Amino acid sequence: MHICLSNGWGGLEMYPSRIIPELRRQGWEAHGLALAGSRVAESLEAAGITPLTVASRGRALLGLGRLLAYLKANEIRVLHCHKSSDLRLGALLVTLRPSLRLFFTDHMGVTRPKKDPYHRWAYGRVTRVFSISEATRARNVAAFPLPAERIQRLYLGIDPAPYAPRFSHDERAAMREALGLSEGAVAIGLAGRLTPGKGQRGWVEALAWLAEHRPELAWHGVLVGGLSAAEGSNEAFVEELRARIHALGLEGRIGFAGFRRDLPRLFEALDIVCVPSRNEAFGLTVIEAMAAGKAVVGSDSGAIPELVDAETGRLATPDDPAAWGEALAELAGDEALRRRLGEAARRRVQAHFTLERHVEGLVAVYADALS
Known part of the structure; x- marks a missing residue:
């Protein structure tokens, strides 16, 4: 029982x-x-x-x-x-x-x-x-x-089957369009409850660093998670994030996807998945993204380094926007590297985290x- x-x-x-x-x-x-x-x-x-x-x-x-x-x-x-x-x-x-x-x-x-x-x-x-x-x-x-x-x-473990890619080219394009992603933009996602402990604040600062220091890169940030208290979010924190995104001039480059029940399909539309929380006890989102074949950038603290290594993703210090920005720049600028890391990540989940x-x-x- x-x-x-x-x-x-x-x-x-x-x-x-x-x-x-x-x-x-x-x-x-x-x-x-x-x-x-x-x-x-x-x-x-x-x-x-x-x-x-x-x-x-x-x-x-x-x-x-x-x-x-x-x-x-x-x-x-x-x-x-x-x-x-x-x-x-x-x-x-x-x-x-x-x-x-x-x-x-x-x-x-x-x-x-x-x-x-x-x-x-x-x-x-x-x-x-x-x-x-x-x-x-x-x-x-x-x-x-x-x-x-x-x-x-x-x-912990997951059933990797639902995370295997299913979309046709047109279905993926339609999902990206619904998320406000322009054609050719690298989609950088963060899925989780919108609360201070999940690291969204530092992630926004990292994207601001990316915009300033690597202006040639085309990317779009996607925040996935409920926007109301009923959906598990901190509503004051949501407004704080909106205000900071506006102050940084990133309103056209970072969108809020809201609460989603179709996370495996949402991952198909993304190119990089971020998990910047400081002290994850495990990190289910990490292995879900890995099972979807996505390159992951995670915090170098808590349990995430037990899941992600240099063969499957990148690690960065949670409170260092420059370190996060550099990791994102490396992946955003190299599609072949993202694909190689994602394939290795999928194999790692199938071997160890089912x-x-x-x-x-x-x-x-x-x-x-x-x-």
Whole structure:
């Protein structure tokens, strides 16, 4: 049973519904516990399971008897939490039924020590913590009250098939036109929530550097992400970005694509994908762009250097617009280099970052714990 009692919607909340079809394909029966009416619950339904729902975390704690009865009736022996706030529930269930095995994936990257008596009790019931990168694991080992051998790096993965190119020449041209891209312009995209931590501010400054120092290059920037709070953005930050783009005289060269559900097809219209966030715990957008065969420029911090190397893209310091501008200039001026990096990036995802590979690693640990 995957437990995610969150009303939010991001990579953490999407994770259970993303892996459940692959869990089922590999022979495991999956269940879910979510908040009633949440997008997590809706996504589990869409993935083909009817989740058990509760009105709140408090209601879940008050309904331990109901949860234990459900676990027994469905012969569930593995619990997997995805928010640290859900560990209290998981630890209580394991305390009441010691035959259960409890797992926790740290999707965010812990930022402060968790070694007080409560966390020692809760994490003491966890069979294994999964860290989604080596960078995250290093922080987990330092922060969690667990021996290092109970904290395992397990990279996330995606199904690369949807990212394979599908557009005809005319379809790609139509998508580029809809994005406001002129013919022959190198499309430089950044996909993600429009919030300060994702690095859009520095990216705009890098494009300003590019315009000033390499005026001969034809390019167009595309910001992909919701523009309203309902779509996960910081609306004040969106307005700040608009104002800065106007002040730099780049309104005709940087556009806002808004929230998109067709990211694999959008990647087909782009030539370079940027991920300038300072401290990614993993970087799903990175491997999605790589699976689409795109050259990636990413931050040289967090987990991104574990995904991107000189054979598949370029790395630059997040707060250095000149370094970013130089990397973008190199790729914007060399179509053959972009193609070579993109092809190597696609192969790297297929070899190391598939959803199938991720779930194989996950269920191997489940099976070992149960045996």
